[in-house]
Amino acid sequence: MSDRSKLIETGTPFQFDPERDAEFERLVTRYPTRESLILPGLWLIQEQEGWVCAEAMAYLADRIGTFASKIYEAATFYTMYNLHPMGEYHICVCRTLSCYLLGKQQIVDYLKEEIGIAPGEISSNGKFSLEEVECLGHCGTAPVVQLNGEFHEDMDVEKMKALLATCK
Ligand code: FES
Numbered sequence: 001m002s003d004r005s006k007l008i009e010t011g012t013p014f015q016f017d018p019e020r021d022a023e024f025e026r027l028v029t030r031y032p033t034r035e036s037l038i039l040p041g042l043w044l045i046q047e048q049e050g051w052v053c054a055e056a057m058a059y060l061a062d063r064i065g066t067f068a069s070k071i072y073e074a075a076t077f078y079t080m081y082n083l084h085p086m087g088e089y090h091i092c093v094c095r096t097l098s099c100y101l102l103g104k105q106q107i108v109d110y111l112k113e114e115i116g117i118a119p120g121e122i123s124s125n126g127k128f129s130l131e132e133v134e135c136l137g138h139c140g141t142a143p144v145v146q147l148n149g150e151f152h153e154d155m156d157v158e159k160m161k162a163l164l165a166t167c168k
Helices: 018-030 035-047 056-063 070-079 097-101 103-117 155-164
Strands: 087-095 126-131 145-146 148-150
Touching: 018 035, 035 056, 035 070, 056 070, 087 097, 087 103, 097 103, 103 126, 103 155, 145 155
Parallel strands: 087 126
Antiparallel strands: 087 145, 145 148
């Protein structure tokens, strides 16, 4: 697994695009405190960029009016936040108990063979990235895979093959 304590700087200032900016302002009216916007704010950054860079964390801290260290703590704790650029198709395979017991390894082995990368890697053409993540919260329908944030449940190698075929 990649080192989640290392931040990547792009050298370019970050800001929300108009759509995310409007969504952030809408969320401000719905959440009880500005600090409770840390997780949804990080999610908006990831929706926009596919990952969360150091500049985006600093931007979110400014927008919320909190310390950048609080954004960093949340972003590095939750594995759902990508801390480095991902492939066009980002595949997350849950590795926690239910998924482990019900065959996540066969899915990971198939993906390693088929797309030629191990968890934590990006394919050389930038098309795929693969990650093993902690429980995705759908344990009753394990094994669970996310493709670009969409859930796919009761997975097996055959279903993974069919899902991969949709990645054009
Ligand atoms: S253990 Fe995989 S979704 Fe919970």
